[in-house]
Amino acid sequence: MSSTMNSRIASSVHAGQFTEPMAVEITTAESGTGESDASGQKSGRSMAWTITIVFAVLILIPSMLGFVMKFGELMALTDDGADGGFAITPVVNYLLASAGFFFMLLWAAANGMFRDLEQPKHLMLQNERELDRNV
Amino acid sequence: MFESKSGILYVAGLGFFALAFVSNALVPALMYRNIPEKTVAELVTPNLRYQFEDLARRFPESFKAVWGEAPEAEAENQKWWDEKCAEALEYGHKVYVAEGCWHCHSQFVRPVANEEERFGPVSRSWEYQNRLQRPVLFGTRRVGPDLSREGGRRSNDWHAVHFFRPLDLSAASPMPEYPWFFEGSPDKPNKRGLAMMTYVQWLGSWLESYPYYEAYSPSALKKPETENTDASDSQDNAADASADQEPQ
């Protein structure tokens, strides 16, 4: 326990006498992930699929059931004589509001707001590495 | 717009906060703006006066030491009692808040879970439009029961002993003791003790059903016969006063 803990700390302490072990740690970590990618990728991917499908079934079945039931209730309400049309009013309101958000999304995409969305996460790690090197 | 600093600042930081504030805070505030907020003096009902005068009868020495003596002249006498009662009520509220009573006792009766049966009439908005609900004391937890209809349910003697040592009256009560409301024994309440009892007796005193007992039936409540006349007067006044309240 204590040896793994120490090596962990050594890898996270980037200053002073710990500079060297850290550098070693990084290279081994990178080559390590490369190897495990080759061997473990397949089983990892099938596992991911299994989990996704299990969750999808668990979530989708009850929610679809609920939606269909509620939708049926709404339909029954709208058929209900002359006032039935009022049941749709709030639904139309929600649809209009959602449509507004949807068009805002399209507008944002058209204006290039989704370009290079992933860049900052790499920059951040790069900055961290720079900072630790400069100590 | 959405990815820039000013976009985050104005849209998320200010805009969404303002949207929530308007919909969740401003809307109810505007809806209740026509219900006037009562001052503490306006909260002194005959019901409460009865309990306050009862304190003077039960703890004459302590009462005199804290609030002095009522003037003889009739007009001044009434005014004096009203003033002192309002003063006690306000101070009692301060003690109630300071001791954190409101963290274990709620002050609102919900229209669900049989609460109407247990505690009394469901809470209405106008009940909260007064100085002593600023900030409002809805409460957050019920270790002990709801108190919004507690007034008049139990005697001042009971409250004195209960504040002093709850376990003497309620065998497994987790309620803390408050000996600092008294000068050594339950029959010698100090200012805080008297004020707290006034405050607790005030709760619900504005309702027609006051005092509300569990499984309340009107016939069970008799007017006190042995007490002097102004006691029965206040009972009558109580009915009148609550009829004056505009129903929500």
Place this chain on the structure above:
Amino acid sequence: MNEATIATPITPKQHTELVDEKLVRLYFITALIFLATSMLAGLLMAMQLIRHNPLRGIEFFSPGRWRMLHTNAVAYGFLANGFLGALHWAIPRLTLQPVLDKRLSWLIYAAWQGVVGATAVGLLLGEAQALEWGETPVWIDPVAQLGLLLVAINFMTPIARMKGPMYVTLWYFLAAFVWTFLTYAMGNFIPEYVVGGTAAGAVGGLFIHDLVGLFVTPLGWGLMYYFVPILLKKPIWSHGLSLVGFWGLAFFYPLQGIHHFLYTPIPMFLQYGAVVSTIAVELVVTTVVINFFGTLWGNAGVVKTNMPIRWFYTGMIYYFLTCLQCSFQVTLTFQKIIHFSDWVVGHAHMVMFGVFSMWIMGIMLYLYPRMLNRPWASPKLLEWHYWLSTLGVGFMAADLILLGVFQGWSWAALEPWDASTDFSYPFWVLRVFAGLAMFGGLLAFLQNIWLTTRAAAADRLAQKS
């Protein structure tokens, strides 16, 4: 400060000129002292509930007053100080800009401890304000407000000065500084001076809610988005998805205040709105949790060896559980039974200790030895700290949530009131032990800090001679 450092991010920066490590450490130690105080206060209230209060009948140890100290010390003493310490590390390093003024940082530190200390004294002297989580006596409120303004200015300056696209952490921080300031102002002044009665209840609900949602949560998640990739040495799974989480939180979270007061005289259509947006935010929460577990995917083994990561992900599991619980708790069906019961107390402990305290602990665990330039003195104590805290809070939450259901049913069944306190007794006893375990965990941590600091001092001495 030095204008010369404001340049493109490529210019090499010195960590030492960005981060004031002494201040970070001081914030952490102060936070832990307040946490210990808060836990003792909670213990006192727990002992009162089982009728074994050793200090009963003493005014200054009134459990009602210490109960307020308990929640306030956690919010303003522990969480705020812990976050401020971590922010003094994270913001300068993320922006590559120092804070506005380092002397101002120290002034804020001192002023904030003054605010928290005065709050504690005020509460114990009986000066509370009747606003949950804002019991701070009214004469301290303006000082605290000013402090929050200075915090915002001090930290928003480097964010404003930085160039280039912003990482999601800074999105959260930027909004959080504005929100915290506004939330505190709204909660502490409006129900006291502007509106009263039922409307004030709506504001109060919004205040407690926003304090969690717009102060604690964005800072907490922001720090997670920063520290987790660094410790795992790989970027977050999807930066785009993290922004969905940000906007979802920003839009839905503030709309929910009224869900704290369902079935009150607050208009029903507002209550419905609060319920719906609460359930909506649970979906947002799920995207955030998926993002973090997507990042961990393939490296799950590190939770065994990497202590901070283990704390972070334990906190995330608790976060998911507590949010899932919330989406049930918030429905009117559940509210009928569980409102006012210990269920809510269990929920609160799971959020505040199980999630945010765990994250702060994890950050301290990572930064503290790094700043001392020395590994933790006792890995064994680290394990004790983790397991006592994790199991303690899990046990407490389960115990209280279950008890809450029993209490709610008992009340609705019109059993005598005493029945509910009678059958709560064994649950309350278990809660004391769970609390003691959590406190034991903290003691193990403090002991470890003491040993490590002493060893670091000895190192320095040896180097000198």
